[in-house]
Amino acid sequence: MKRLFLSLIICLLTLMSWAGLSSPAAQAAEEGSVYVIPVENEIETGLTASLRRAFQLAEEESARAIVLDIDTLGGRVDAAMEIGELIRGSDIPVIAYVQSKAISAGSYIALNAPQLAMAPGATIGAAEVRQGDGEQADPKVVAFWRAEMIAAAEHTGRDTKIVSGMVDRNVEIPGVKEKGELISLSAEQAVQHKLADGIFPDLNAALAHYGYEDAPTHVYQPTLSERIGRFVTQPLVIPLLLVIGLMGLTWEIVVPGKLFPGVIGAGSLALYFWGHMAAGFAGWESVILFVAGVVLMIAEIFVAGFGIVGALGVIALGSGVVLAAHDTSYGLKAMLFAIILSVVLGAVLFKYFGHLGMWKKIILTDQQEKADGYVPAKSYRHMMYQTGRTVTPLRPSGTAVFHGQRFDVVSEGNWLPVDTDVQIVLIEGTRIVVRQVAGDANKVIPVQEDEEQE
Structure with missing residues (x-):
């Protein structure tokens, strides 16, 4: 992540150093x-x-x-x-x-x-x-x-x-x-x-x-800036710079560790904005919007914002690119094209290289294997509909006895006192849900058998 921010800083410094050539x-x-x-x-x-x-x-x-x-x-x-x-x-x-x-x-x-x-x-x-x-x-x-x-x-x-x-x-x-x-x-x-x-x-x-x-x-x-500006603002060059820029930053986010992709991406975006600034189509507000968008999209990874932070980042990033373009409709199309390719590249990189870099810190990769002493949780589904009696109050969780064995149970929501007859109505893994019933305690519901055997 530090390398990504370094790439963005390089982008800004490049723009600032070239700004003097724009006039x-x-x-x-x-x-x-x-x-x-x-x-x-x-x-x-x-x-x-x-x-x-x-x-x-x-x-x-x-x-x-x-x-x-x-x-x-x-x-x-x-x-x-x-x-x-x-x-x-x-x-x-x-x-x-x-x-x-x-x-x-x-x-x-x-x-x-x-x-x-x-x-x-x-x-x-x-x-x-x-x-x-x-x-x-x-x-x-x-x-x-x-x-x-x-x-x-x-x-x-x-x-x-x-x-x-x-x-x-x-x-x-x-x-x-x-x-x-x-x-x-x-x-x-x-x-x-x-x-x-x-x-x-x-x-x-x-x-x-x-x-x-x-x-x-x-x-x-x-001037040199005018000649480069003429080249950068050509219709075929605009989407190429955006694709290289966004894909370079995507590579640096998904597979950090090498500065080269981030620098190439930041340099392409710097060239895009500087060329449009030199041609007189863009101002610093476009650059600020773009950088703010990238920062917000990165923040979405680490901040639980229900997608709002990331959505604002996409809007800011796209607005910066579109406002910089001479033809806003063409700039929007080029930006959408670059985003789609970057998403595809990010998905491919994450699939094959997602275990590298910062993803190791935010994604749980440990597995509970039998060789390490882990065993599957015991199933209690055979106890479905059996009845027992509470030995502690259920508020709403507590303990009940079924066939002389104590089990941790939870009521359907109401509190039940000690010595209340209950019946198991739901089993989810190791979670046993019971309901108060009338009748004899610890009564087992018999299994129905066929009356005739041929």
């Missing part, structure tokens, strides 16, 4: 510079938080323009929509420069920028929304996403028909696409259909086109 370090930039912000790899909630901080720094340093250097195959629709709102709400001019690919949700981000430039060989489009299993999304979701893409095009004055064809296969545009296809445009086609302002060999050429050739450029570099 991006000041990145010096000249006043009036152009802020270049990379939009790379998968679009997810961690990227949204990183871009929000980058936009804030650009405003604080009075940047002349913000350039989104885009190279992505897409990602989460909800994250892309938040980035789109960030672009539309910016007081600083935003330029989207498609370095290589602006596919799916990446095209939505690019279309929200008032100014859009393409690099040679770059592509944009193919923004069909799909479910997690790769299948086409529900028609309602497709309609909603198409409306969002069209709204982005309308906001920046671009061709809404072309944008609609990027999303919906059922849209037919004569001379551009047949029904059943998605639109994905090359750099030349994007300029031809007036989605892009031009093709530029590099970013400096694009900046010169928009009148920023004399402005110094400052490339925003995400």
Whole structure:
């Protein structure tokens, strides 16, 4: 148990030591510079938080323009929509420069920028929304996403028909696409259909086109905490960290003695919470709830709380995880999945290793074997319904005589004086229950025999 608490302390110390990294370090930039912000790899909630901080720094340093250097195959629709709102709400001019690919949700981000430039060989489009299993999304979701893409095009004055064809296969545009296809445009086609302002060999050429050739450029570099936060908040990583974390702590509880599982579990949970704190989704209240939940669940083992303490622990633990997640429904599902696997692991470990560690102190494992001199308790069931007489008062326990032998008995509840005729009405192991009867004392009920024997 000490090792488990040590693991939790390591978890807290790790969070506290990393907390200083959660805030991006000041990145010096000249006043009036152009802020270049990379939009790379998968679009997810961690990227949204990183871009929000980058936009804030650009405003604080009075940047002349913000350039989104885009190279992505897409990602989460909800994250892309938040980035789109960030672009539309910016007081600083935003330029989207498609370095290589602006596919799916990446095209939505690019279309929200008032100014859009393409690099040679770059592509944009193919923004069909799909479910997690790769299948086409529900028609309602497709309609909603198409409306969002069209709204982005309308906001920046671009061709809404072309944008609609990027999303919906059922849209037919004569001379551009047949029904059943998605639109994905090359750099030349994007300029031809007036989605892009031009093709530029590099970013400096694009900046010169928009009148920023004399402005110094400052490339925003995400901090280590932001990069790790982006990784930790990915949908596939979240349940993995929770499973490793809870299973590691479960292992340490059931089979104590080795610090490794507990440290791995605590480290995974620390990484989960720290990543979400670095991404701006969680605060210390989530960590406090989680640790309180673990402590309450451990206390349930040693305190007779009728399950109340343990139930409160589960609620606190789950609340801490769910509150830390950007998507609470997904966080709840991931938490339930991790708890189920941890319970299964705990049952297996307890079955095969329950005799180890602290369980030896709270579970009775001694057996009364015949070889040690223990013999089974004598059975008195043959005395059922026999009558006798009390030799001590029954209050309600006492002593009675049956066939000249003294036995410890107990009445059905009423007190009986000495020399009271009683009859045995119940035998439970060595416990003999009697009831007062009228008639001769010590009268034995005869055994019924068959009248005829053939």
